[in-house]
Amino acid sequence: MHPFDLISVDSIQDAVKAQSSSPTAQQGASVRYIAGGTNLIDYMKLNVETPAKLVDINGLNLTAIEPAANGGLKIGALARNTDVAYHDTVKTQFPVLSLAILSGASTQLRNMATTAGNLLQKTRCVYYRDTAYGCNKRQPGTGCSAIGGHNRIMAILGTSDKCIASNPSDQNVALAALDATIHVTGAKGEHTIPIAQFYLLPGNTPERETVLEPGDLVTHITIPALPSGAKSYYLKLRDRTSYEFALASAAVVIKQSGGRIDFVRVAMGGVGTVPWRSHEAEKALQGKVATPANFRTAAEAALHGARPQSQNGFKVELAKRCLTHALAEVTRQA
Amino acid sequence: MAEHTDDASKPLTSLEKLSRRSFLSRAGAMGVATAAATVAPVVASAEPERPQPSGDPAAMPEIPGTIPITLKVNGETHQLRIDPRATVLDTLRETLHLTGTKKGCDHGQCGACTVHVDGRRANSCLLLAAMHQKAEITTIEGLGTPEKMHPMQAAFVEHDGYQCGYCTSGQIMSAVAMLHEPWGDADTDVKEALSGNICRCGAYPNIVAAVQSVRRHA
Numbered sequence: 001m002h003p004f005d006l007i008s009v010d011s012i013q014d015a016v017k018a019q020s021s022s023p024t025a026q027q028g029a030s031v032r033y034i035a036g037g038t039n040l041i042d043y044m045k046l047n048v049e050t051p052a053k054l055v056d057i058n059g060l061n062l063t064a065i066e067p068a069a070n071g072g073l074k075i076g077a078l079a080r081n082t083d084v085a086y087h088d089t090v091k092t093q094f095p096v097l098s099l100a101i102l103s104g105a106s107t108q109l110r111n112m113a114t115t116a117g118n119l120l121q122k123t124r125c126v127y128y129r130d131t132a133y134g135c136n137k138r139q140p141g142t143g144c145s146a147i148g149g150h151n152r153i154m155a156i157l158g159t160s161d162k163c164i165a166s167n168p169s170d171q172n173v174a175l176a177a178l179d180a181t182i183h184v185t186g187a188k189g190e191h192t193i194p195i196a197q198f199y200l201l202p203g204n205t206p207e208r209e210t211v212l213e214p215g216d217l218v219t220h221i222t223i224p225a226l227p228s229g230a231k232s233y234y235l236k237l238r239d240r241t242s243y244e245f246a247l248a249s250a251a252v253v254i255k256q257s258g259g260r261i262d263f264v265r266v267a268m269g270g271v272g273t274v275p276w277r278s279h280e281a282e283k284a285l286q287g288k289v290a291t292p293a294n295f296r297t298a299a300e301a302a303l304h305g306a307r308p309q310s311q312n313g314f315k316v317e318l319a320k321r322c323l324t325h326a327l328a329e330v331t332r333q334a
Numbered sequence: 335m336a337e338h339t340d341d342a343s344k345p346l347t348s349l350e351k352l353s354r355r356s357f358l359s360r361a362g363a364m365g366v367a368t369a370a371a372t373v374a375p376v377v378a379s380a381e382p383e384r385p386q387p388s389g390d391p392a393a394m395p396e397i398p399g400t401i402p403i404t405l406k407v408n409g410e411t412h413q414l415r416i417d418p419r420a421t422v423l424d425t426l427r428e429t430l431h432l433t434g435t436k437k438g439c440d441h442g443q444c445g446a447c448t449v450h451v452d453g454r455r456a457n458s459c460l461l462l463a464a465m466h467q468k469a470e471i472t473t474i475e476g477l478g479t480p481e482k483m484h485p486m487q488a489a490f491v492e493h494d495g496y497q498c499g500y501c502t503s504g505q506i507m508s509a510v511a512m513l514h515e516p517w518g519d520a521d522t523d524v525k526e527a528l529s530g531n532i533c534r535c536g537a538y539p540n541i542v543a544a545v546q547s548v549r550r551h552a
């Protein structure tokens with residue numbers, strides 16, 4: 001691990017000021033916020049992250065989980081994943097988020113991991129993790145070792161010929177289906193970013209993963225209320241029953257009335273380079289009756305643009321079945 | 335270099351190869367007196383006294399780049415100087431000599447390093463010690479002693495919840511934390527709750543039995 005200075009801050013302004021001196025908030029940042037540390041310390045040990053300064057933000061008062069305007073929910077950047085997952089409002093109003101968080105990592109990790117840290121966790125691409133290999137995301141211009149390499153766990157949606165790494169988070173898939181908003185304080189003050197605009201497709205610049213600029217501190221997220229009677233669910237498929245990243249996952253929110261689906265949101269995990277909201281699947285379901293055939297049509301629509309690699313072709317069918325099962329489960333509850 | 339003395343050209347036994355003393359005695363026999371003289375003090379301190387971790391930090395040698403910290407472990411407050419990069423795991427094991435907490439993967443993937451931080455379990459390999467100075471850290475040494483074991487420790491002995499024992503302290507720390515976490519009663523709940531603790535020996539059935547025996551009597 002490279003040496004670094006560790007400072008701790010007790011105001012948002014001090015935090016923002018400290019990180020603003022980094023030339024970037026993306027890969028290669030020289031100053032990093034540290035929250036739970038469960039992602040950053042891992043990558044610092046691997047020399048994938050080499051910040052010269054760490055800004056410990058755990059002294060900031062950003063842990064609250066509280067009601068927001070119009071029946072929504074506000075979750076502080078430093079709220080621990082465990083506390084979010086077991087929060088009464090989350091369990092009853094937004095079960096998809098609780099299920100998604102509890103399906104990720106282990107209790108030990110979730111006890112430390114924070115909402116913002118989870119939002120910004122890095123890919124688990126094996127070549128990104130190993131500095132012996134070329135990787136455009138870690139070091140732009142060095143090539144993508146996963147294309148034509150070990151790519152079984154990589155993405156099939158949103159890839160480019162520069163990078164095919166998947167976003168590893170479960171929480172983020174639920175937040176995409178819940179249409180969350182990310183609240184940021186930066187060098188130029190406060191601003192909000194809808195989650196649909198927060199993550200960037202790899203394109204030609206896979207080292208840029210989000211729209212965050214130097215200094216930008218995530219302070220909290222908000223989740224708008226769901227229509228009353230809406231149900232939500234998260235299904236995650238992986239190589240073992242627990243403590244493993246998703247090969248495919250689906251976050252679904254549905255409300256039916258008069259036997260038809262009149263509100264629907266679908267997001268997928270394990271298959272996208274970013275948490276993958278599927279408007280195609282939503283369009284296929286809107287106004288339809290909840291039947292296996294309609295679910296299958298929606299799943300076909302969601303995976304229509306899939307571009308599998310040499311080893312992950314199985315993900316196309318796996319993701320379709322994952323979404324079909326999730327839709328069957330959520331409509332069975334309704 | 336053909337005229338080695340008989341003594342020096344004899345092949346080294348593997349033990350001799352490992353011993354710095356034997357290297358020096360051979361070097362000495364070859365007449366490299368100056369080298370021996372400069373290296374000798376190092377040899378004298380090759381088996382250093384155990385550091386006294388809880389001493390006065392002012393009296394501690396100032397190793398460049400180290401920072402003074404306070405760490406509260408098992409109810410005791412320690413004043414230490416550490417590298418800012420030191421994890422709680424390395425500080426426990428290398429500085430405080432509390433070696434009950436194990437290092438498996440060092441990346442959050444195995445659970446061998448599980449400790450309690452303010453009553454909640456965490457992987458100590460992913461915690462910077464300097465960031466947890468206010469926390470109450472509990473390790474397996476703080477849970478019980480061989481004479482007075484925690485009921486979970488006794489249950490692991492009773493149910494043979496291990497083979498090599500390397501994962502055991504982490505398993506027990508997780509199991510004790512699980513007692514006050516919101517899990518159901520089933521064996522599958524124990525398996526899920528302890529999924530962050532890998533057992534390379536596969537002692538899982540006995541681990542589940544041990545944890546369930548404590549939960550049923552709690």
Ligand SMILES: Cc1cc2nc3c(=O)[nH]c(=O)nc-3n(C[C@H](O)[C@H](O)[C@H](O)COP(=O)(O)OP(=O)(O)OC[C@H]3O[C@@H](n4cnc5c(N)ncnc54)[C@H](O)[C@@H]3O)c2cc1C
Pocket residue numbers: 032033034035036037038039040041042057077103104105106109112113114115116117118119120121168169170171216217218219243244245246441442443
């Ligand atoms: C073995 C293992 C298995 C895992 N399995 C899963 C899984 O199955 N599913 C899953 O979803 N996750 C999984 N995880 C990942 C885990 O969820 C993340 O490590 C965790 O959520 C990161 O949160 P943190 O607070 O520890 O982040 P940190 O490590 O503290 O930070 C991560 C990044 O976020 C930045 N950051 C943190 N807070 C802020 C802020 N307020 N504003 C701006 N930037 C900020 C940091 O600078 C850093 O770049 C796993 C991790 C491990 C080690």
Ligand code: SF4
Pocket residue numbers: 123125126127128134135136137138143144145146147154162163164165206
């Ligand atoms: S997939 Fe992306 S992260 Fe993985 S090696 Fe290629 S460029 Fe790097």
Ligand code: FES
Pocket residue numbers: 436437438439440441442443444445446447448457458459460
């Ligand atoms: S050593 Fe910490 S989880 Fe493996």
Ligand code: FES
Pocket residue numbers: 495496497498499500501502532533534535536537
């Ligand atoms: S007893 Fe050997 S690793 Fe678990």
